Amino acid sequence: MDKELEKILPLVQKPARYTGGEYGQTMKNKAEVELRMALCFPDVYEIGMSNLGLRILYECINRMDGVWCERCFAPWFDMDEQMRAHGLPLTALESGDPLSEFDALGFSMGYEMADTTVLEMLDLAGIPIRSAERPNLTPLVFAGGSACCNGEPMAEFFDLMVIGEGEDADCELLELLRKAKREGWTKAAFLKAASAIRGVYVPSLYEPVYNEDGIQTDLVPLDGAPETVTKAIMEDFEHSVFPTNQIVPSTEVVHDRVTLELFRGCIRGCRFCQAGQIYRPVRARSVETLVQQGKEALEYTGYQELTLSSLSSSDYKGLSQLCDGLIDYCEPRGIGFSLPSLRADNFSMEIMERVQKVRKSGLTFAPEAGTQRLRDVINKNVTEEDLLHSCAVAFSGGWNGVKLYFMLGLPTETDEDVIGISELVDKVVHCWRENASNKARGCRITVSTSCFVPKPHTAFQWEPQVSREEYMRRVKLLRDTMKARSVTYNWHDDETSHTEAVLSRGDRRVGALLESIWRQGGYLESWSEGFRYERWTKAAEECGLSLDFYANRRREEDEFLPWQRLNMGVTQAFLLREKHQAEKGVLSPDCRHACSSCGAARFLKEGKCNG
Amino acid sequence: MDKLRLSYTQTGRAIWISHLDMMRMLQRAMNRADIPIRYSEGFNPHAQISILLPLSVGTESLCQLADIRVRRDVDIAELPRKLTAVMPEGIVVTGCWEDGAKAAELQTLEAQCRWEYETEPTEEQLCAIKALFERIELIVQRKTKRGEGPFDILPYTRLLDIRSEGKSVILRVLVSAAEPVVKPELISKAVAENAPDLAPAFVRCTRLKLLGKDGKVFK
Numbered sequence: 023m024d025k026e027l028e029k030i031l032p033l034v035q036k037p038a039r040y041t042g043g044e045y046g047q048t049m050k051n052k053a054e055v056e057l058r059m060a061l062c063f064p065d066v067y068e069i070g071m072s073n074l075g076l077r078i079l080y081e082c083i084n085r086m087d088g089v090w091c092e093r094c095f096a097p098w099f100d101m102d103e104q105m106r107a108h109g110l111p112l113t114a115l116e117s118g119d120p121l122s123e124f125d126a127l128g129f130s131m132g133y134e135m136a137d138t139t140v141l142e143m144l145d146l147a148g149i150p151i152r153s154a155e156r157p158n159l160t161p162l163v164f165a166g167g168s169a170c171c172n173g174e175p176m177a178e179f180f181d182l183m184v185i186g187e188g189e190d191a192d193c194e195l196l197e198l199l200r201k202a203k204r205e206g207w208t209k210a211a212f213l214k215a216a217s218a219i220r221g222v223y224v225p226s227l228y229e230p231v232y233n234e235d236g237i238q239t240d241l242v243p244l245d246g247a248p249e250t251v252t253k254a255i256m257e258d259f260e261h262s263v264f265p266t267n268q269i270v271p272s273t274e275v276v277h278d279r280v281t282l283e284l285f286r287g288c289i290r291g292c293r294f295c296q297a298g299q300i301y302r303p304v305r306a307r308s309v310e311t312l313v314q315q316g317k318e319a320l321e322y323t324g325y326q327e328l329t330l331s332s333l334s335s336s337d338y339k340g341l342s343q344l345c346d347g348l349i350d351y352c353e354p355r356g357i358g359f360s361l362p363s364l365r366a367d368n369f370s371m372e373i374m375e376r377v378q379k380v381r382k383s384g385l386t387f388a389p390e391a392g393t394q395r396l397r398d399v400i401n402k403n404v405t406e407e408d409l410l411h412s413c414a415v416a417f418s419g420g421w422n423g424v425k426l427y428f429m430l431g432l433p434t435e436t437d438e439d440v441i442g443i444s445e446l447v448d449k450v451v452h453c454w455r456e457n458a459s460n461k462a463r464g465c466r467i468t469v470s471t472s473c474f475v476p477k478p479h480t481a482f483q484w485e486p487q488v489s490r491e492e493y494m495r496r497v498k499l500l501r502d503t504m505k506a507r508s509v510t511y512n513w514h515d516d517e518t519s520h521t522e523a524v525l526s527r528g529d530r531r532v533g534a535l536l537e538s539i540w541r542q543g544g545y546l547e548s549w550s551e552g553f554r555y556e557r558w559t560k561a562a563e564e565c566g567l568s569l570d571f572y573a574n575r576r577r578e579e580d581e582f583l584p585w586q587r588l589n590m591g592v593t594q595a596f597l598l599r600e601k602h603q604a605e606k607g608v609l610s611p612d613c614r615h616a617c618s619s620c621g622a623a624r625f626l627k628e629g630k631c632n633g
Numbered sequence: 634m635d636k637l638r639l640s641y642t643q644t645g646r647a648i649w650i651s652h653l654d655m656m657r658m659l660q661r662a663m664n665r666a667d668i669p670i671r672y673s674e675g676f677n678p679h680a681q682i683s684i685l686l687p688l689s690v691g692t693e694s695l696c697q698l699a700d701i702r703v704r705r706d707v708d709i710a711e712l713p714r715k716l717t718a719v720m721p722e723g724i725v726v727t728g729c730w731e732d733g734a735k736a737a738e739l740q741t742l743e744a745q746c747r748w749e750y751e752t753e754p755t756e757e758q759l760c761a762i763k764a765l766f767e768r769i770e771l772i773v774q775r776k777t778k779r780g781e782g783p784f785d786i787l788p789y790t791r792l793l794d795i796r797s798e799g800k801s802v803i804l805r806v807l808v809s810a811a812e813p814v815v816k817p818e819l820i821s822k823a824v825a826e827n828a829p830d831l832a833p834a835f836v837r838c839t840r841l842k843l844l845g846k847d848g849k850v851f852k
Contacts, residue, residue, distance in 0.1 A: 023646060029835050031649060032691050038654060043646030043722035045662070270661055272647070272721050273654045324661030324719070356672060 024118055030104040038273035039067035040101060042115030046269035046323070048084045048091070049116060056088040057200045059126045060114045064139035065548065067095040071269070072277035074331065075167065075188075076130050081265035082189045089196055092116040094127075096139050096546060097146070105146060112147040121147035125160040126199060128192065129180070131169035134525035135518070135548040137176055140165075141540040144179070151537065153181045153226060159202060159209045166192070170223070171253075171300050172478040172585035175525050175532040177225035182213060184221050185588050186253025187286070189262055191221040217247050221254030223588060230530045230584070236571065238529050239582050252589040255625050259286055259305035259632075266318035270325070279327035280319040282312050284344070287622070288333035289613035289633050292390070293401045293604050294432065296477035297333055299597075300590045302622035304613060304633040309340040313347035320357060327358045335362055336373070337612075339633065345373055374416075385416050388427040391435075392442030398607045399434050401481075401600070406446065410453050417457040423466030424450065430496045430513075431474040431488035433604065440496050443469070444503040451506050465508040471497065473519035477526050478585040479592060481600035484577040487523040489570070490516040517555035521547075523573035524558075529584040532572070534565045591622030634706040635671075638733030638852070639716070639726055643694045647723025652687040658721065659684075659699065665719035668712065671702040685736060686843070689816055694840035696742075698851075700733060730852065739851050742810040743793070743841045744817040748802045748833035759797055762804075762831055765824060766792040773823035777813075786823050789815045802833070810843060 023041070031037040052058075061080055063070030070076060070093070083091035092114035097105060105112070111120040121127060127149075129140055141151045144163065150156050156163065165176065166184035173183045184191045195216060202212040217224045227247035231240040243249055256262040264283065271278070287304035288297065307315075316328055328348060332338065345359075352359045361374060374385075389409055391397045397404065413424055428443050447469055454465040473493045476485045488496075497513045504511055525532065538561035539547075546552035562569050577583065579598060586594070596619065603610055610618050613633055623629050643650075650658060660680040663670045672678040681702035688694050713726040720726070750758075765771060768787065775784035789809035796803050808815040817838040825832035845851040 028837075037649040037690060038651065041646040041649045045658075045665075045719060045721045047722075270658075270721075272650045272658055274657065320664075322665065324664030326660070326664070356678060 024110075024113070026108055026110050027113075027118070030101075030108055030110065033104055034100045035098065036067075036273060039095065040097065040115075042093075042118070044269050044272050046267060047116055048080070050084075050090040052090075052117070054088070055090040057090075057126070057196060057203065058119075058124045059083055059089060059091045059128060059196060060094045060121055060124045061091055062094045062121070062127050062129045062140075062143060064096050064129060064131070064136035064143060065133075065546065066098055067271070067273075068275040070095045070130075071271045071275040073130065073132070074281050074283060075132070077265050077268055078263055079128070079130075079166075079188050079192060080269075081267070082193060082263050083196065085263075086193055086196065089200070090116075092124075094121060094143070096143055099546065099551060102142070102146065102545065112143055122149055122161065125203060126162045126164065126196060128184075128188075129163070129165040129167075131165045131167040131176070133548060134169050134175070134522055135553075136169070137525060137536050137547075138540040138544040139546050139548075139552075140176070140179065141537065142545040151540075152178055154178070156181070157209065159207060159212055160199075162199060162209075162212075164195070168297065168300060171296070171588055171590055172526060172528070173223050173225055173588065174230070174530045174584040175528040175536060177530050178533040179536075180225065181209070182216055182222055182224045184254065185223050185251055186221045186590070187255050188221075189256050191219060191254035194219050195222060214245065214247075217251075220252055223251040225530075228587065232529075237581065238584055241582070241584065241587050243587075250587050250589045253300075253591065255303075255591075256286070256305070257626055260307050260311060264315050264319075266315055267322050268319060270323045277329075278325075279329055280316065280323060280325045281329055281331045282316050282319075283307070284312060284330055284332040284335055284338045284341075285633070286332075287631070287633075289337050290334055290403065291401055291600070291610055291612065291618065291620075293399070293481040293600055294390070294429065294474060294477070296480050299479050299592045299620070301333065302591050302620060302631075303626055304631040305626075306338060306340075306632055309344045309347060312344055313351070316348055317351055320351075320355075326356065327360070328352060329360050330362060337614075337633070341373060345376065349376075384423075384425060385421055386425040386427065387412065389446065390427065390429050391432055391439060392428065392444070392446050393439045395607055396432060396435060396439045396442070398609050399604050400432055401604070401610055403609060403612065406449070409446070410449060413450050413453045414457045417454050418459055420459050422454075422458065422460065422463045423468070425468040425470065426450065428469065428471045429474045430471045430500070431493050433474075433482055433485045434607075435488075435496075437496075437499060440499050441503050443471070443500055444505075447504060447509055448506060451508060454508075467506070467509045468512065469504065469509055470512045470514070471500065472514035473516060475519055475522045475526055478583065479588075479590045479597070481597050481604055483527070483583065483597065484579060484581075484601065486576045487520070487573045489574055490520050493519065517558075518553060520569060520573050521553075521555070521558050524569050527584070528572050531565070531567060535561045535567055538564050591620070591625055593621035596620045634731065635702055636731065636733070637701050637703060637707075637709070637712075638730055639699045639701065639713075640728040640852075641697045641699070641724055641726045643688060643697055643724055645723035647721055648688075648691055648693050650721070651690050652684065655684065655688075656682060662716060662719050663701070666712075666715045668701075668707060668716065669704040671704050685739065686742070686810055686814070688840070689818060692816075692818060692838045692840065696840050696842045698733070698843065734845055734852055737811075738845045738847075739810050739843060740846045740848075741807050741844045742817070743805070743807050743844065745839045745841055746804045746806060746817050746820060747837045747839075748804065748821060749835040749837075750800050750802070751834055753800050754797050754802050758831060759795060759802065761828065762802060762824070763792065763795055765828060765831070766790070771823050771827060773819055773826055775819065784813070786815055786819060789813060790820060805841075807844075 285306035685698040794805040843851040
């Protein structure tokens with residue numbers, strides 16, 4: 023281990039974040055490696071190591087001969103400070119080598135608020151932050167993940183982005199980079215060739231055009247670049263890589279357990295939900311494969327906990343058999359099996375009771391909106407009756423509290439809808455009184471609201487976010503009407519919601535804003551320790567940009583959208599249909615009841631989803 | 634077969650694993666190696682593993698001991714190899730036996746401290762360090778579970794050997810491993826508090842061996 027690193031480790035919190043050496047890490051002989059890749063996660067170790075996508079890609083890339091993939095996470099503030107004070111560059115965990123020596127850095131972008139962290143990590147590695155300032159082929163700096171479905175805010179920093187699922191696309195890209203490196207290609211030649219790979223978006227090959235009002239009117243493909251970039255997907259999800267030989271962190275991480283991925287995509291189609299759209303088409307794994315993967319991963323890692331993950335796990339067709347299969351394995355071995363938050367319907371509660379007969383972990387429901395009218399607008403197909411029934415089952419089964427998630431500021435929301443939340447909560451409290459098996463323990467209801475952030479590739483991508491003042495007024499209205507003592511109310515702050523809205527639908531000019539925020543010290547902004555709204559307003563002033571222009575402006579239906587060249591599967595026509603249905607307050611069926619022709623099924627050979 | 638004692642070394646990157654993380658890690662490693670560890674009864678069953686003298690973060694050890702309880706007989710000769718194969722880098726299980734000595738028999742720890750300086754230490758500095766151990770008392774502020782307070786380390790610390798090596802001073806010490814336990818890192822802290830000009834820039838301690846009340850290696 024580096025001597026300088028050893029000297030600063032005693033000075034920082036949780037040094038095990040920075041040392042690597044965990045069981046299950048992949049070590050290769052540098053002399054036999056032709057291409058070195060670092061998977062970079064723009065958040066701390068505990069968050070990054072909880073990310074299943076990162077683990078999948080680590081496995082995929084390390085299966086390539088002659089390619090060694092390592093990991094790198096963002097240092098916490100104390101470590102960042104020490105590294106700068108001692109002139110230590112950012113290094114990869116496995117080898118301890120500086121990132122600047124790598125051929126490729128691939129950033130995992132799941133959340134927009136991590137954008138400035140990328141800039142800090144590059145700078146800490148001694149690598150220029152802008153793509154144009156990196157003339158050489160290597161290190162190639164690229165990104166992937168759901169936040170890339172609008173690539174524009176980070177377009178000037180990344181050399182390219184992999185849109186969609188990276189398992190095959192990343193490997194194809196690295197294979198091309200290996201060839202380019204062998205044959206001494208220029209960076210420009212490589213980027214041009216890379217743009218032909220499905221899922222690869224090379225921002226420098228597209229030129230944004232704005233009108234006199236500052237509204238983007240086009241993103242012109244240059245030099246024969248594709249008109250649209252179609253996301254990469256794993257058509258055969260049943261057989262796509264799931265790492266059962268996972269790294270077991272030597273220090274506690276957020277999700278410290280085996281997580282099984284049941285399916286990709288979602289049959290529900292909630293109109294505010296980006297994940298529900300961009301991961302389509304729906305593809306499921308078989309029960310047998312999942313049980314086998316669960317057993318193998320538990321045996322390899324020694325974990326004592328197992329959970330399931332998908333966008334809506336209770337929609338998995340074989341959930342009942344899967345639970346039986348996993349319980350049969352876990353119970354005699356003392357392995358805890360838990361379910362993620364489920365839909366508030368009968369079927370889910372029946373499974374929940376069976377799985378969680380020993381330990382009662384928290385129950386979370388997300389009705390999202392307080393009235394049926396608004397739930398219909400957002401296509402959240404849960405009724406008050408469903409919710410109260412699920413709560414009744416839970417309370418009579420020994421649970422003494424639930425968590426309820428709502429959004430404020432949804433399109434068409436009125437004060438009646440806001441007050442509807444507290445009315446619904448009152449009914450849940452009443453339901454507890456009627457059904458609680460043990461009233462002596464008291465009742466704990468936690469209500470959380472966040473401010474709706476309109477997202478690209480959703481039916482609400484044209485909608486304005488409500489102003490910060492209006493959101494806080496609605497928070498106050500709700501707080502004033504929610505009187506029950508057993509209810510705790512938490513709300514997401516207006517400032518981060520506003521900045522999220524700027525980034526999620528930002529155009530390429532937002533890059534300058536990000537750089538300015540980072541230069542003012544913005545880093546790890548998804549943590550309250552790293553976020554200062556004043557930096558954003560100051561940066562906006564400096565760059566001559568308006569945050570409200572991005573967050574609070576209604577887009578016309580025929581307006582060009584900065585993410586329009588990225589084809590995520592669902593068509594613009596479908597999203598417009600959904601927008602109009604929302605305006606009429608009409609529900610759309612889930613994919614199993616009827617196909618709404620979203621367009622994603624084109625990506626599958628038979629043209630049919632496998633939900 | 635019920636109680637087993639394991640010895641292991643913790644060096645390299647593994648010295649940054651905290652005690653709590655180590656306990657979690659050991660439990661998972663036992664599962665990986667298919668060692669039938671016993672669990673406590675009760676609502677939140679936990680694995681029956683305990684580490685005899687927990688290691689401070691950043692300290693190396695060539696003589697760590699842990700006790701485990703098993704549900705059925707295991708091949709003791711095979712266990713160290715099996716367990717080492719599933720350990721993170723830097724942890725090597727060196728032995729396993731039944732009937733370990735009682736923890737109350739544990740008396741002292743022999744350790745090596747490497748104190749690094751900015752410049753090569755002179756003969757005078759070496760003598761000055763040695764002289765510190767010959768004082769009547771050497772008081773250091775010590776933090777324990779019961780709070781912080783002054784503590785004289787000398788009755789519980791013996792200097793066995795001191796020499797210089799490049800820019801470092803290498804000390805071999807014997808410290809108390811029974812109540813009151815003196816961590817070898819505390820010695821350099823005592824130096825920093827009593828003779829700041831002798832304080833090293835960087836310290837790396839290594840536990841060498843544990844000794845029992847009978848003066849023999851504690852097993």
